[in-house]
Amino acid sequence: MHRLCNISPYICCMSLLEDKTPNRTPLSNLGEFGLIQHISKNFELKNDTSIFGIGDDCAVIDAGHYFQLVTTDMLVEGIHFDLTYTPLKHLGYKAVVVNLSDIYAMNGLPKQITVSIAISNRFTLEAIEELYEGIGLACDAYNVDLVGGDTTSSTSGLCLSITAIGEVDKDKVVYRNGAKEHDLIVVSGDLGSAYLGLQLLNREKQVFESNPLMQPDLQNRDYVLQRQLKPEARKDIIDLFESKGLLPSSMIDVSDGLSSELLHLCVSSNVGCAVYEEKIPIDFMAISTADEFNLSATTCAMNGGEDYELLFTICQSYYDIIKDNPDLAIIGHITDEASGAVLVTKDENHQPLTAQGWNSLS
Ligand code: ADP
Ligand code: MG
Numbered sequence: 001m002h003r004l005c006n007i008s009p010y011i012c013c014m015s016l017l018e019d020k021t022p023n024r025t026p027l028s029n030l031g032e033f034g035l036i037q038h039i040s041k042n043f044e045l046k047n048d049t050s051i052f053g054i055g056d057d058c059a060v061i062d063a064g065h066y067f068q069l070v071t072t073d074m075l076v077e078g079i080h081f082d083l084t085y086t087p088l089k090h091l092g093y094k095a096v097v098v099n100l101s102d103i104y105a106m107n108g109l110p111k112q113i114t115v116s117i118a119i120s121n122r123f124t125l126e127a128i129e130e131l132y133e134g135i136g137l138a139c140d141a142y143n144v145d146l147v148g149g150d151t152t153s154s155t156s157g158l159c160l161s162i163t164a165i166g167e168v169d170k171d172k173v174v175y176r177n178g179a180k181e182h183d184l185i186v187v188s189g190d191l192g193s194a195y196l197g198l199q200l201l202n203r204e205k206q207v208f209e210s211n212p213l214m215q216p217d218l219q220n221r222d223y224v225l226q227r228q229l230k231p232e233a234r235k236d237i238i239d240l241f242e243s244k245g246l247l248p249s250s251m252i253d254v255s256d257g258l259s260s261e262l263l264h265l266c267v268s269s270n271v272g273c274a275v276y277e278e279k280i281p282i283d284f285m286a287i288s289t290a291d292e293f294n295l296s297a298t299t300c301a302m303n304g305g306e307d308y309e310l311l312f313t314i315c316q317s318y319y320d321i322i323k324d325n326p327d328l329a330i331i332g333h334i335t336d337e338a339s340g341a342v343l344v345t346k347d348e349n350h351q352p353l354t355a356q357g358w359n360s361l362s
Contacts, residue, residue, distance in 0.1 A: 040054040058102050087130070092132060177268035180271070186328050193228075253309070
């Protein structure tokens with residue numbers, strides 16, 4: 001991989017840094033999603049095998065008898081993780097899992113990953129071994145093969161970029177854009193815990209920094225900590241779809257918070273939605289941790305992120321198949337586009353959803 005500034009420092013400086021043209025637009029004006037939209041509008045797919053490009057959890061490529069799924073996620077030290085409280089083994093595991101989650105979100109099965117790392121000389125061989133131990137554990141747990149990657153140096157921090165490749169039957173691929181009016185909205189597992197785990201870890205870090213003799217107070221918080229440090233991707237839900245013959249009309253994984261993901265489904269499908277606060281699944285430990293932090297557990301579920309649960313819509317005829325499944329919660333239904341995307345609160349207020357997902361560009 002080339003680093004742009006090594007090609008010609010002079011050209012690089014002239015074109016990127018010293019261009020005094022007026023009308024420079026700060027990236028914070030667009031945000032992460034706006035920027036992706038801006039980039040994508042200048043690219044059209046040229047190859048027949050490029051079935052779906054930018055705009056879903058994975059790109060979809062025609063591989064003959066099946067579709068191949070491709071997704072990439074990058075984790076950057078200081079932005080996505082803090083090595084003060086993230087063991088490298090957990091980081092490696094999580095970095096793989098967040099990518100596999102995007103493959104499952106298309107109703108596919110992951111098969112291979114590539115791993116690219118940028119590291120500084122502050123890392124030892126043992127540290128990198130620990131990182132790859134976590135990567136290996138995830139590969140074993142989800143039956144995927146590490147088939148390549150890239151290694152380069154970094155002047156600051158660790159950067160980890162993973163690409164996952166998966167497969168799905170052509171008639172079983174599920175996009176974000178298939179939700180229909182009256183469909184049920186379903187989410188797996190529970191939401192908000194990973195965000196609350198992060199709040200706990202940040203608090204204990206601050207306590208430790210002000211007094212290194214203090215012991216961390218993380219007792220009885222295993223679940224929320226595990227959700228933050230060692231999330232799992234919902235392969236079991238894809239297996240359930242297969243065994244029950246259930247095909248969602250749309251699907252996405254919850255990486256940026258329920259609110260933001262619901263908006264993605266609604267915008268992609270040209271529909272609205274009504275989601276009921278009282279139906280949102282939140283673990284009791286998340287509720288008590290939210291109380292401790294004076295936060296609303298619902299807000300953590302709506303806007304926290306990193307849950308890596310699956311959010312999907314199904315035709316009502318599938319209701320009986322899922323109604324008694326303890327891993328699935330029906331949280332609302334799809335409405336027409338004009339009705340917008342709303343959260344019906346416990347006191348019956350209709351609040352428009354806003355995408356307050358994680359925005360690294362602000
Ligand atoms: P997810 O949260 O599911 O990982 P993202 O929000 O990261 O999805 O990305 C949404 C879509 O935008 C995906 O199709 C992704 O491949 C695409 N995308 C993100 N960043 C870029 C980029 N810098 N250039 C081209 N496509 C991008
Ligand atoms: Mg996703």
